[in-house]
Amino acid sequence: MVWKTKRDAERGELDLSTEAVVMGILNVTPDSFSDGGDNMMVDSAVARAREMAAEGAMIIDVGGESTRPGAAAVSVDEEIARVLPVITRLRELAEFNAVYLSVDTSKAAVAEAGLAAGADIINDVTGCVADVEMLPLLARTGAGVVVMHMQGTPETMQDDPSYKDVFAEVQGFFTERLEALTAAGVAEECVCLDPGIGFGKTDAHNLSLLANIGELTVAGRPILLGVSRKSLFGRLLGVDDPQERDAATVSMTTLARSRGCMLHRVHEVKGNFDALRVTEHFLNA
Numbered sequence: 001m002v003w004k005t006k007r008d009a010e011r012g013e014l015d016l017s018t019e020a021v022v023m024g025i026l027n028v029t030p031d032s033f034s035d036g037g038d039n040m041m042v043d044s045a046v047a048r049a050r051e052m053a054a055e056g057a058m059i060i061d062v063g064g065e066s067t068r069p070g071a072a073a074v075s076v077d078e079e080i081a082r083v084l085p086v087i088t089r090l091r092e093l094a095e096f097n098a099v100y101l102s103v104d105t106s107k108a109a110v111a112e113a114g115l116a117a118g119a120d121i122i123n124d125v126t127g128c129v130a131d132v133e134m135l136p137l138l139a140r141t142g143a144g145v146v147v148m149h150m151q152g153t154p155e156t157m158q159d160d161p162s163y164k165d166v167f168a169e170v171q172g173f174f175t176e177r178l179e180a181l182t183a184a185g186v187a188e189e190c191v192c193l194d195p196g197i198g199f200g201k202t203d204a205h206n207l208s209l210l211a212n213i214g215e216l217t218v219a220g221r222p223i224l225l226g227v228s229r230k231s232l233f234g235r236l237l238g239v240d241d242p243q244e245r246d247a248a249t250v251s252m253t254t255l256a257r258s259r260g261c262m263l264h265r266v267h268e269v270k271g272n273f274d275a276l277r278v279t280e281h282f283l284n285a
Contacts, residue, residue, distance in 0.1 A: 091118030151200025
């Protein structure tokens with residue numbers, strides 16, 4: 001299984017056939033639920049990205065707009081002002097030649113600016129629904145894309161999430177989105193799918209999706225799992241501080257890897273990277 005991105009000529013396709021890949025979260029926002037405000041300055045953001053890459057992250061996902069429950073949208077100009085200097089600086093560093101850069105955005109203008117600055121992947125929490133210009137941009141640039149499922153918007157998604165069959169509805173969304181992307185000219189190999197744990201879902205919905213993570217894929221496309229420090233773990237364990245949920249994240253990462261999930265978006269890279277490698281030794285024994 002491979003995941004094609006914008007700069008395959010320089011970094012090659014992401015090979016997901018044997019080893020899972022870690023995507024490190026780099027929020028350059030004042031209000032993200034776990035690390036809001038930590039990396040608002042370019043120097044601190046770059047330092048954090050270097051740390052994550054050294055710990056094993058093959059992808060750095062840079063986000064300039066919080067998508068936590070209840071978060072308000074920011075303007076295109078503000079989001080670009082947060083993201084672009086970080087992408088530009090990272091792409092100037094020789095040590096990042098082999099590292100993929102992702103922009104966490106649902107705005108085509110932000111995506112276009114990030115790709116022009118050297119990003120390889122667009123991570124769209126709306127599944128490329130929010131902005132009609134996103135699909136033609138992806139087709140034109142050949143960027144990799146994460147298509148995530150979310151019921152509602154970050155402001156409303158946790159008001160009253162409801163499904164008749166959450167697995168069937170999320171998988172149906174993936175099927176519809178993959179058809180829409182390929183019809184717009186996006187190569188199927190460029191698409192990755194994210195079930196959107198915590199995005200318009202109750203704890204029961206989240207657990208159902210996690211229990212069946214290995215069967216969620218459509219057309220053999222890779223699944224990206226983003227459960228890092230989620231409030232789901234806080235409620236299950238009675239832990240209010242998001243940074244105290246890393247052990248739970250590692251546990252879910254290893255369980256999901258054992259069921260075939262090859263992409264993992266996390267805050268704390270080293271623990272998840274090491275756990276994935278040990279899990280793979282166990283699976284191959």
